[in-house]
Amino acid sequence: MTDRKLLEIRNLNVEYRTDDEIVYAVNSLDLSLNSGESLGLVGETGAGKSTTALSILQLVADPPGKTTSGEILFEGEDLLKAKKDFLRHIRGNKISMIFQDPMTSLNPVYSVGDQIAEVIYLHEKCSKSEAQQKAAEMLETVGIPKERYDEYPHQFSGGMKQRVVIAMSIACSPQLILADEPTTALDVTIQAQVLELMNDLKVKFNTSLLLITHDLGVVAQVCDRVAIMYAGEIVEIGTVEEVFENPKHPYTVGLFRSIPQLDEKVDRLKPIKGQMPDPTNLPSGCKFHPRCPHAIEACTKIQPAMTNVKGTHIVKCFIHEGKFESTELMEEVK
Amino acid sequence: MHKFILRRLAMLIPVILGVSFIVFSIMDLTPGDPVEMYLGDNYTDEAHASMTKELGLDKPFIVRYLSFIGNAIQGDFGISYSTHQRVLDEILARFPNTLVLAIAALFFAILAGIILGTISAAKQNSIFDSTSTFAALIGVSMPNFWFGLMLIIIFAAGLGWFPSSEFSGVKSLVLPAIALGTNSLAIITRMTRSSLLETIRQDYVRTARAKGLKEYKVIIKHALRNAMIPIITISGLQFGFLISGAVVIETVFSWPGIGRLLVEAIQLKDTPIVLSLVVIKATMFTVINLGTDIMYAFFDPRIRAQYKAKGA
Ligand SMILES: Nc1ncnc2c1ncn2[C@@H]1O[C@H](COP(=O)(O)OP(=O)(O)OP(=O)(O)O)[C@@H](O)[C@H]1O
Ligand SMILES: [Mg+2]
Numbered sequence: 001m002t003d004r005k006l007l008e009i010r011n012l013n014v015e016y017r018t019d020d021e022i023v024y025a026v027n028s029l030d031l032s033l034n035s036g037e038s039l040g041l042v043g044e045t046g047a048g049k050s051t052t053a054l055s056i057l058q059l060v061a062d063p064p065g066k067t068t069s070g071e072i073l074f075e076g077e078d079l080l081k082a083k084k085d086f087l088r089h090i091r092g093n094k095i096s097m098i099f100q101d102p103m104t105s106l107n108p109v110y111s112v113g114d115q116i117a118e119v120i121y122l123h124e125k126c127s128k129s130e131a132q133q134k135a136a137e138m139l140e141t142v143g144i145p146k147e148r149y150d151e152y153p154h155q156f157s158g159g160m161k162q163r164v165v166i167a168m169s170i171a172c173s174p175q176l177i178l179a180d181e182p183t184t185a186l187d188v189t190i191q192a193q194v195l196e197l198m199n200d201l202k203v204k205f206n207t208s209l210l211l212i213t214h215d216l217g218v219v220a221q222v223c224d225r226v227a228i229m230y231a232g233e234i235v236e237i238g239t240v241e242e243v244f245e246n247p248k249h250p251y252t253v254g255l256f257r258s259i260p261q262l263d264e265k266v267d268r269l270k271p272i273k274g275q276m277p278d279p280t281n282l283p284s285g286c287k288f289h290p291r292c293p294h295a296i297e298a299c300t301k302i303q304p305a306m307t308n309v310k311g312t313h314i315v316k317c318f319i320h321e322g323k324f325e326s327t328e329l330m331e332e333v334k
Numbered sequence: 335m336h337k338f339i340l341r342r343l344a345m346l347i348p349v350i351l352g353v354s355f356i357v358f359s360i361m362d363l364t365p366g367d368p369v370e371m372y373l374g375d376n377y378t379d380e381a382h383a384s385m386t387k388e389l390g391l392d393k394p395f396i397v398r399y400l401s402f403i404g405n406a407i408q409g410d411f412g413i414s415y416s417t418h419q420r421v422l423d424e425i426l427a428r429f430p431n432t433l434v435l436a437i438a439a440l441f442f443a444i445l446a447g448i449i450l451g452t453i454s455a456a457k458q459n460s461i462f463d464s465t466s467t468f469a470a471l472i473g474v475s476m477p478n479f480w481f482g483l484m485l486i487i488i489f490a491a492g493l494g495w496f497p498s499s500e501f502s503g504v505k506s507l508v509l510p511a512i513a514l515g516t517n518s519l520a521i522i523t524r525m526t527r528s529s530l531l532e533t534i535r536q537d538y539v540r541t542a543r544a545k546g547l548k549e550y551k552v553i554i555k556h557a558l559r560n561a562m563i564p565i566i567t568i569s570g571l572q573f574g575f576l577i578s579g580a581v582v583i584e585t586v587f588s589w590p591g592i593g594r595l596l597v598e599a600i601q602l603k604d605t606p607i608v609l610s611l612v613v614i615k616a617t618m619f620t621v622i623n624l625g626t627d628i629m630y631a632f633f634d635p636r637i638r639a640q641y642k643a644k645g646a
Contacts, residue, residue, distance in 0.1 A: 059540055091546035099544075104537035109559050109634055119545040152635040168545075 005073070006035040006208050007056070007176060012070035014048070014055050014232075017063065021280040025051040027232035027287075029070070030306070035175060038202060038209035040219035040240070042255070043229035046276055049212045050100060052229075053178040056210075057091055074176075093123040096169035097178040100212075102162035106153040112164045113139065113149030116171055123172045138167040142197060159190040166194065170201055176208045177201075183218060195222055216259060220244060225312070228252045231277050231287040234306075238313035248315040250292045286317070294319060335631070338641045342624045346617060351403070353616040357609055358399050366603040372415045389415075402609065412606035416599070421606045425592065429614060432591035435583075436576035438507050439515030444569055447519045448558075451526025451565075455534060456553050466523060473520030482513035482586040510587040514580050518572040525568045529561040536560070562633040570626035574619050 014026040025048040033039050041049050054060045055067055058079065072079045074095065079087065096119075099105040107115060113135050120138075121131035136146035142163040153161055162182065169177055179198065183191040199222060201207055211222055219226050220240060227237040228249065236249040247253045254272035274291035277283050283290055289299040298318060306314050307321045369385050370377075377385075386392050390401065405412065411421040454463045489495050489509060497506045533539065534557045542556040543549075581593040592611055599607035631638040 057544055059544055061535075061540075088546040088548065091544055093546055097544045099537060099541060101537060105541045107538040107542065107556055107560070108636065111635075118547075122546055152639075154636050154639075165541075168541075 005032050006037075006075065007031075007033040007210075008071075008073040009052075009056070010071040010073070012052070012055065012072065013068045014051050014060060014065060015068055016065050023279045024282055025065075025232055025279060026055065027282070029229075029232065029234055031227060031234060031237075033176070033208050033210060035208050036202075036206045037225065038211060038223045040223035040226040041210060041212045041229055042214065042216060042219060042226060044276055045214070046279065047229045048232040048279075049229055050180050051232075053097065053180050053210060053212060056178060057095060057097055058087055059097070089123075092119045092169075092174075093172045094174050095176045095178065096172070096174040098162075098165055098169050098180060098182045100180040100184070102165050103158055105165050106161055108153050111150045111152055112144075112156065113146075113151075116164065116168045119168055120171050135167075135171065138171050139164070141170075142167045143193070159186045159194075162186055162190075162194060163197075166197065170205075170207070173205050174207065176210065178210045178212075180212045181214070182211070184214070191218075198222060216244075216255065228255070231279065231282060233287060233316065235288065235316045236314070238311070242311060242313040246310075246313070248309055248313070248320050249288075249317050250294055250319075251288050254291075335641060338644065339624065339628070342620075342627070346620050349616055349620055350613055354403065354406075354609055354613050355399065357612045358402065358605070359395075361603065361605045361608060362395060364603070368415050368603050368605060371602050371604065372418075402606075406610075406613070411610045414599075414607050415604045416602045416607075421610050424595070424607060425610055425614065428590055428592050428595055431589060432577065432584075432593065435507065435510055435514060435580075435589060435591060436573065438511035439576050440518065440569065440573050441515075442511050443515040443518035443522050443572065447522030448526050448565065450519075451523040452530060452553065452558060454523070454527040455530035456549075458531060463527075466527075470520040470523050473516050473523075476516070478513055478517060478580070479582040479586050481516060482510065482583055485509045485513055486586070510583055510589055513586070514576060514583045518569075518576065521568060521572060522565065526561065526565050529564045530557055533557045533560040559633060563630060566626055566629045566633070570622050570629075574622050577618050577622070578615060 009029060009031040012026055012029040012031075013024075016023040016025055027048075029048075029052060031039075031041075031052070041052065043049050051060060051065070054065075056072055056074075056079065058067075060067065067080060070080065074090065077086070079090065082090070106112065110118075113132065116138050117128070117131040117135035120126070120134050121128055124131070124134075126134070132149075136149050139146050139149060144160060144163055144167075148155075153164070156164065166182065169179075177198075182198070183194050186194060195218065198209065198211075202209055202222075209222070211219070213219060223240055225237065225239050226243050227234050228243070228251065229235070230251050236243060236247070236252045243252065244256075247256050251272070258271045272291055277287055277290065283300070285301045286292070286295070286299045286304055289295040292299065296318075304316050304318045304321055306316050308314050309320050369382055369389065369391060372389065373381060373385055390398055393401075402412070409422065411425070413419070414421055414424055417424065450466050454466045457463055486509065490497060496509050530553075534553070536557070538560075539552060539557050542552045547555075578593070580591075581597050583589065584591045584593045592614075595607065596611045598604075599611070627641075631641050
């Protein structure tokens, strides 16, 4: 595992412009990923996780989606400024994506085998029959007998469709896989198999993984690092140990409290109070302040900065900036 | 699939029996004397009586109907009351012209309609899109005899690129096919656009894009293929409509098709001609429907699977 940055997102802003309002889906987001590393991206529904992943491949529906500013560097090249040809060379080849909903991600009118072969034929200099050959092997890799090559998506179960989608995404041995909740649509046993499979691939091909999920358990199983996303921002990021053993941001703390623990007897789960802010009308200051038990006046007015607390552990909160209730901050508020 | 086709073709029998019975009844119930038609202006009462007998018109309704069916099965569709020619010859001389014109018009409408509709959808809200929307509106509302006349005035009389009325070869087909197909073209363009706008938003189209395919491939191979079902439906309907023979276009271009033949036959109470034409049309409609269903299966594996399940 090298420390070279494979992907670096700087100050990314994405919004959806509809007729009368603007949804601020991703706000000043910074994120980086080393090669061979897997990063979990965790957050409530509507936090902007899918939008972040889609914007890496420039697949945000436009209209209404617009990337208003930022840089997405892949091996040093800014994908936001890249030419169409270059982007097509990256898509499916160097970076591939597993979409959130396997049921609708496959084209109903082509056989599953051919859909896998399509991406191979496109990026690997090979004949159509070689591509089909390899597509059949990919099916076997994800545990589907290659005899089912000629079948259509409607003949497959949800879990099998998801495997097909995974086979498609790993077919060209990409350097980075963006997996958008690859297991949410699956039942628990299949979930475990799919995660196992992705772990294997990670080891085998040294593939980097951006794994989007609601499920902290999945993160613990698969990821090296984890980023917590709230209202379009990263509020905490660090290695899985750092964040899981010592969550810092009040939102992260709340997240961990809201999941049941086997080894502790808890009377009641404590969900985080309140709701995600309206993305068309985000609160000023720290976006979590309306729900934060520790919020002070400064939190309502000023944005906290990303602060390195220990090792690679970074948090966006005044408490950990060392400024909490400091006179300096009081001054700034005025 | 073969079983499916055979079963559908077998359905032709009740369709033809039903349709011919209805038409036969209508022709029988409407006023007018076919014998008078047959004999012309000057005839004696004896001649009238004997001709009535000869044409079998003295027999009861049901007997006449059954004998028509019986003869038709043997390929004898009777004699035209007005021209005294064999009905089969009359129709064979004209129906191929109608068929050729309808196929040419449909081909033009489908080809241009899908191309225009696809560009419109891919470049939604562009100038091209609004222009084509406007043109389609004109295309649908324009009376086609007027459009046909304009084509003749400009391209035949004015520029002399095409013959205006003489009936010869492919060149004489161009103007009438365009005049006849323009309505269908406008309808198919709109249908392609709306159906494609629907599929372009689907997740699998994004998947195709995520593979790194060129945009035109994403649209044509992934979105358009899925948008075909309603386009096929509407094309089938349009074909049925075109094949009915376009009286107006046939008149404007002096095209010897069945459209005018049918109108004249109805006016002259020429029952054998009317009946045969209606039977031919019913057959064509059934065959077009079948063709439409086969096309569905070609484009959509889910429908293919259904047919297979039913056929087995
Ligand atoms: N096509 C769109 N048009 C308008 N708003 C959109 C669109 N797609 C997403 N949004 C909005 O952008 C915000 C972020 O959405 P996104 O899909 O990225 O969330 P997410 O974190 O992936 O949520 P989930 O966990 O439910 O998948 C949400 O408020 C959502 O309503
Ligand atoms: Mg999502």
